[in-house]
Amino acid sequence: MTSPLGRALRLIILFLLVGTLQTLVPQIWMPLGYIDGMMIAVGLVALRTSFAGAVWTGALGGLIQDSLAGGIIGLHAFAKTAVAAGLALLADSFAVRGQLAEAVIVAAATAIEGMVVRALLLFLGWPGAETTGVLITRAGVTGLICGLGTVGVPLLMTIWQRRRRRGLQWR
Amino acid sequence: MQALSRTAQNAALLLALLMIFFLIMSLQVNRGSTLAAARGAVTGVTSPVQRIGSTLGGLVTSTWGRYVWLITADRENEALRRRVADLERRIAASDAAKRENSRLRGLLGVHASLPGEWTGARVVARDFTQRYETVTINRGSRDGIEQEAAVIGAGGALVGRVIQVHLWTSTVQLITDPLSGVGARLVNSRATGLVSGGGASALRLSYISTLTEVTGGEAIVTSGEDGIYPADLMIGHVTSIDVGPPVPGTPRVPLMREETALFKVILLDPLIDVLRVENVLVQLPSPAPAPAAAEEQP
Numbered sequence: 001m002t003s004p005l006g007r008a009l010r011l012i013i014l015f016l017l018v019g020t021l022q023t024l025v026p027q028i029w030m031p032l033g034y035i036d037g038m039m040i041a042v043g044l045v046a047l048r049t050s051f052a053g054a055v056w057t058g059a060l061g062g063l064i065q066d067s068l069a070g071g072i073i074g075l076h077a078f079a080k081t082a083v084a085a086g087l088a089l090l091a092d093s094f095a096v097r098g099q100l101a102e103a104v105i106v107a108a109a110t111a112i113e114g115m116v117v118r119a120l121l122l123f124l125g126w127p128g129a130e131t132t133g134v135l136i137t138r139a140g141v142t143g144l145i146c147g148l149g150t151v152g153v154p155l156l157m158t159i160w161q162r163r164r165r166r167g168l169q170w171r
Numbered sequence: 172m173q174a175l176s177r178t179a180q181n182a183a184l185l186l187a188l189l190m191i192f193f194l195i196m197s198l199q200v201n202r203g204s205t206l207a208a209a210r211g212a213v214t215g216v217t218s219p220v221q222r223i224g225s226t227l228g229g230l231v232t233s234t235w236g237r238y239v240w241l242i243t244a245d246r247e248n249e250a251l252r253r254r255v256a257d258l259e260r261r262i263a264a265s266d267a268a269k270r271e272n273s274r275l276r277g278l279l280g281v282h283a284s285l286p287g288e289w290t291g292a293r294v295v296a297r298d299f300t301q302r303y304e305t306v307t308i309n310r311g312s313r314d315g316i317e318q319e320a321a322v323i324g325a326g327g328a329l330v331g332r333v334i335q336v337h338l339w340t341s342t343v344q345l346i347t348d349p350l351s352g353v354g355a356r357l358v359n360s361r362a363t364g365l366v367s368g369g370g371a372s373a374l375r376l377s378y379i380s381t382l383t384e385v386t387g388g389e390a391i392v393t394s395g396e397d398g399i400y401p402a403d404l405m406i407g408h409v410t411s412i413d414v415g416p417p418v419p420g421t422p423r424v425p426l427m428r429e430e431t432a433l434f435k436v437i438l439l440d441p442l443i444d445v446l447r448v449e450n451v452l453v454q455l456p457s458p459a460p461a462p463a464a465a466e467e468q469p
Contacts, residue, residue: 023296023307024225051181059188069298069305074195081192085185124200126350 011057014041015064023068034134034141036110038065039080043106043146046084047091058084072126079116083109100147107143111135218340222309225295285327286401288455290314292322294448295340304348304368304446306331310453311339321400321454328442329353329393329404330451341453345445346406347374354397355406357383358390366391366406366439374407376437383435385412391439401454407439 018037025035042061046054061084062077069076087109114135237260292314296307310316320333322343331351335342344351347368355366355376362385364378376391389409395402413436 023298026297052184055181055185055188059192062192072196072199074192074199078189078192078196081185081188120196124196126200 007053008056008060011045011060012064015061019064019068034138035145036113036138036142038062038076039083039110039113039142040106040146042080042084043087043109044102046087047102047105049088051085051088051092054084054088055081058082072124075117075120076113078120079113082116083113086112103143103147106146107139110142111139114138215337218307218311218337222295222339225309285323285452287457289323289452290316290455292341292451292453294451297446304345304351305334306343306345306448307340308343308451308453309340311341312336313338315455316341316453317456319399320456321404323404323452324443324445324448325450326442327405329400329406330443330445330448332399333453343451346441347445352397353400353406354394355391356394356402357385357409358392359386360384363394363396364437374439374441376409376439377434379435379437381414381433381435385409385435385437387412405442407441409437410440411438413437 015038018041022035022037038061042058045057049057058081059077062075062080063073065076065080066073087105090105118135290310292308292310294306295309298305308322316333316336318333318336320341322330322332324330329346331343331345331348333341334344345368346353346366349368351368353366354363356363357376357379360383362379362383364376366374366376369375379385387409391406391409393400393402393404393406
């Protein structure tokens with residue numbers, strides 16, 4: 001499925017899975033709720049696609065998050081669309097190479113998205129704007145998880161493959 | 172020229188989407204509409220997955236717990252370790268069963284003393300944005316749940332109200348949510364006010380006159396005057412009492428004399444930690460009154 005509709009369907013399924021997973025992880029351990037999995041998914045897709053693709057990705061991810069969150073619809077959609085557009089511009093203007101760089105960018109994007117949401121809530125006069133501490137914690141934890149995922153997993157794979165090769169040579 | 176046109180198209184797309192989202196948000200804030208149909212479509216797809224995921228999550232947690240426990244017990248010899256593992260597992264299972272039993276007994280006891288019909292439910296998911304303080308329970312419209320139904324926990328403590336009902340699940344707004352408001356009454360003075368959430372398990376009681384005598388630790392119950400919650404459900408206990416600004420909602424002026432204040436600002440502790448509640452009771456709609464016998468017979 002390489003048509004635009006096929007890509008959109010794949011993104012919807014991905015975001016629904018990420019969103020559902022995020023509603024479940026705080027059940028296992030409350031601090032896991034600080035990981036913004038939807039921002040990781042949106043950010044990584046936005047860095048790899050065109051500007052228009054990134055904008056639609058942000059809108060889709062944000063709308064699904066809003067629908068699952070039970071708050072104002074459009075809040076995360078607005079923030080994620082704006083942040084995804086920024087990420088696409090960044091990827092267009094600079095060569096974002098390496099998974100560590102992507103992890104740092106996604107962590108920064110999480111903090112910016114949190115600030116946009118906070119600004120919107122304050123502007124609309126809606127209570128529940130989160131504190132700076134929560135914003136920093138969420139960005140830090142998301143960046144850490146994203147970094148561990150993008151750097152740690154390939155590193156573990158390399159170590160495992162080396163050991164396997166050595167094991168084969170010994171035999 | 173072509174590149175410029177593409178840039179203009181991209182900018183127009185971004186601006187259009189942002190404007191649409193802003194408009195949707197403004198409509199909801201001004202008119203209180205929550206776009207229930209759009210939300211229902213998404214939760215209709217995700218709620219079965221959430222239910223299955225919740226069960227699997229419980230299984231993974233318990234399996235992981237057992238695995239960690241077994242690693243620490245590995246220092247002992249094999250026979251002893253097996254015996255201890257078996258005994259520990261039995262004790263843990265028994266303790267868990269006892270706790271579950273006591274919790275359910277508590278709910279059952281409360282259930283019997285409550286007016287109207289109530290049904291038991293389990294929390295299957297929590298709000299992952301950590302902005303709204305809502306939870307999802309495993310009862311929906313097919314179980315007879317309706318919007319605005321009151322939700323209580325062990326000991327009859329108020330947990331919140333149902334704000335969205337789907338086929339299999341419902342979303343409950345906790346009393347600690349910043350948007351939540353509960354009509355409340357002080358038990359001793361019978362003065363009524365409004366309990367609102369402050370996030371992070373903090374509650375605040377407003378509109379209590381400075382002339383009202385309030386004591387620390389005094390119990391606060393629902394007043395029943397808000398038309399949502401039944402009267403006399405326990406909410407929490409007073410933890411601090413302060414004198415508020417002369418007019419509620421305005422900032423305190425340092426030079427303003429405290430005698431001019433009209434209301435007290437009271438902080439309270441909820442009776443139970445609503446963020447960690449697992450089992451709840453949800454109020455069912457009261458059945459329509461039966462028509463009079465005389466009307467039935469011509």
